[in-house]
Amino acid sequence: MSGDQNDPDEAHVGKSIDDDPSYLSSILGHAYRGELDRETTWRSRLDQTTTWTVTIMAALLTWAFSSPDNPHYIVLIGVIITTVFLLIEARRYRDYDVYRSRIRLFQQNLFAPALDPDRGLEHSDWRAELSEDYRRPTVKISLREAIAHRLKRIYAALLGVLLFAWVFRVTAFAPTRASVDDAAIGTVPGSVVVVIVAAYFLVVAAVTVWPREREAKEEFREGEYGEWKGSE
Template sequence: MTDSNSDEFDPTAPDQREIGREMVDESTGLGSVMAHAYRGELDRVGTWRQRLDQTTTWAVTVLAAILTWAFSSPDNPHYILLIGVVVVTIFLGIEARRYRDYDVFRSRARLLQENLFANALDPSQGVESHDWRAKLSRDYRRPTLKVSFYEALANRLQRVYLALLGVLFAAWAFRITAFAPRQDWLATAGVARIPGIAVVVVVVAFYVTLLGLAFWPRERHAKGEFREGDTDEWKETDQ
């Protein structure tokens, strides 16, 4: 049997979307439920943030170990640094996948912050999204990923992995040039029967691809990211 009251619910109605104002005026059952839900979302955000940090920690540990071994002796092969590039790239892929999951819960927390708690603190500003309750309800019913894998890759590259992979590239370039001054660096770059020029072309193409992924202009869907000018806006508002 269909509940006729459900047809009358309009999440965009002023009294429905701005329940933050009602939370300030009086204690409501829905307000209590949303407070508990918000704490739960923050806990999930913190858990996935820790998982991101753990992946980064492992990547840095592997990087340090490979650099130490590669330069511990002139007889150690240079391609161990290229193996390090592959391993760190695998960590990049793992962290990008975890970032997508992390953003699911962060987006919910931001939706509550923007439309519920901000409205409770200053009802005169209204809400950021008129149908935020409907959006949150849909996401609870059918959780969906908010950012693409490529956007997640770009985020993690810009924040962490371009620096790590850049260190490996610089170490590899130093290893095949200055670390072996008596040999032609192209010959030194060779791996087994693969000529050095082929290895150099592949490595350079790989890093150009990384730069393209990191800085290619695209619409950003991740919520909660700090953007350029946010600090200036805060100062202007505070004045």
């Protein structure tokens, strides 16, 4: 049975916890372990997505190069599948970042000051920020940033492998001298296919390297700004 929100004892139960430092420390410890467990769960989901992507890529490339009679566009199907997994992983990364951001608040403003009190707090209102996030959970980064992050970490390399494999597959198995026409798919001319593929990978490259202000809270990033530092 839920408590009565109008009952003063129920309304101030959180205040009584705040008044007792030992009780509050215990509660925060449990909260930190809970958030860490959630972050670990979402981290494993990211790894599962990447594993499936690499597995399917390997299967498609093996089949594409197993016989000259197999169509080259099977590699492009691999590009489409990899893109779908990229979008899935970007969505999962946004969820993962929610819990990782909470953990960073704990680490920066609770554990770090406890170890080195002279440095003070990273966020003077961290408790209010964390409280608001518990009241109204929201994602912290945009889908575009999540996509760019996963591209930079792993998917740009995977898509690059597929692009190289497709170009090699089209040219290596050409019956005569390789030409743009060898990239044709059914009634779609090879020149159109090449333009579409080139446009897609130009977009991927632009999303990956385009300068942007990081919204994610303090990640390990070496060399982006000349030194190790967070986004704030």
